[in-house]
Amino acid sequence: MSQSTLRTAIVGSGFTGLFTALYLSHLGYKGQIILIDRSERFVFKPLLFEFLNGQMDANQVWPQYEELLQGSGVTFVQDTVEQIDLAGRKIELASGLHYTYTHLVLAVGSTVGYFGTPGAEAYSFPFRSGLDVLALRQHLRQSLQRASQIEDSQLRQKLLTIAVIGAGPTGVELANTLADLLPNWYATLGGNPHEIRLVLMNRSQNILSGDVNACLRETAYAALQKHVVPVDLLTGAAVTALDSGKVEYTRANQPAMLEAETMIWTAGTAINPLVKKLPIPDEQRDKQGRPFVTPALNLVGYPEVFAGGDCVTLLKPEPALAQVAYQQAKAIARNLVAVSVGEKPKASRIFLRGTLMKLGTQEAAAEIFNKHEVKGRIGHAIRQLTYLEMLPTPVHNLKVTTEWLSEEVFHHAKNLV
16 A cells, blocks of 8 residues: 555544644655544643633633644544444544544543532533633632622522532642632632632542652642632542532541532543444453553554553553653654554653642642652743643744743732832
């Protein structure tokens, strides 16, 4: 088969999918590159906190694929993939269109894991996309506005209570962000910031349990208590149901209930339904149902299929981090180019540079090479610059970095004045 007749279809355009497409273009891949995603915008998830608090805008954190792929030669298809026929090498779309491929890159990521909790999906806010951030921001502002105009102290307290359910990295970072953000918002409305109650709930007794960020646990504990409104940490609390304005849970085998106008679900992820229904036997999947891939990131039994990110797993799993997906994309692109010229794919090598955690609007912690911890404003600068370096294209990278640096200079100059 000549290189000109090759067609690589990439399903899912998160970190792994988008960067695979961009790397293929950069490497001069001769075949057709098709990128399929149901959204028109890329979500830079690590910076959603900055989008929420207004430090960055939609064009920076949530840019359109049309902008990012300009001049790349990549064909972007905005559609929902209904089914993948691995044997027939065919992708069926919700629009009725279909694509065949010579190679497939599976990069659909995971979905929100509600784990069958009654009311969780209906009454809580997820925190995974730009739309999630917009909906949450509007709801929070409306709740604070209502609270500032209500005389009933009991109803006001309910409006000012926010429950973040799940104390993994997203929950901890979000709680720290809200603990800085909400008091400022409420004060501008004439409210008393100390009336705000922010509760971080977790099933385990420890925050960041089993997470790569566990090395930052003590720093995170301390940060949660440093804010104007300290975060209430409710560990060992197993959420059993959500309803309008309340969280039901058990703690020490005793049922309990928390009244909260705002409930945010950060309690974990679940396997993508598209991946779940692939004809892959259970013995080739992990306990969560994710298919295993080879060291070269091929789907086991399907050498023409590459996969990365948290929709699949290696026998020795890698953490679900942006830097891992970023490096896997580069490895997949290089292997696709190698295969296109008759060479064998090579095993991917992931190099973890450390872990990063947001601890407030202007503070963060960075564990560098698992040896050195830097926190505070310097940690914040390291975190921001690390993620800005990973923005999809040089033009977008330069634009956002320049805008962020300008904002930082203005912020510090304003404080000095």
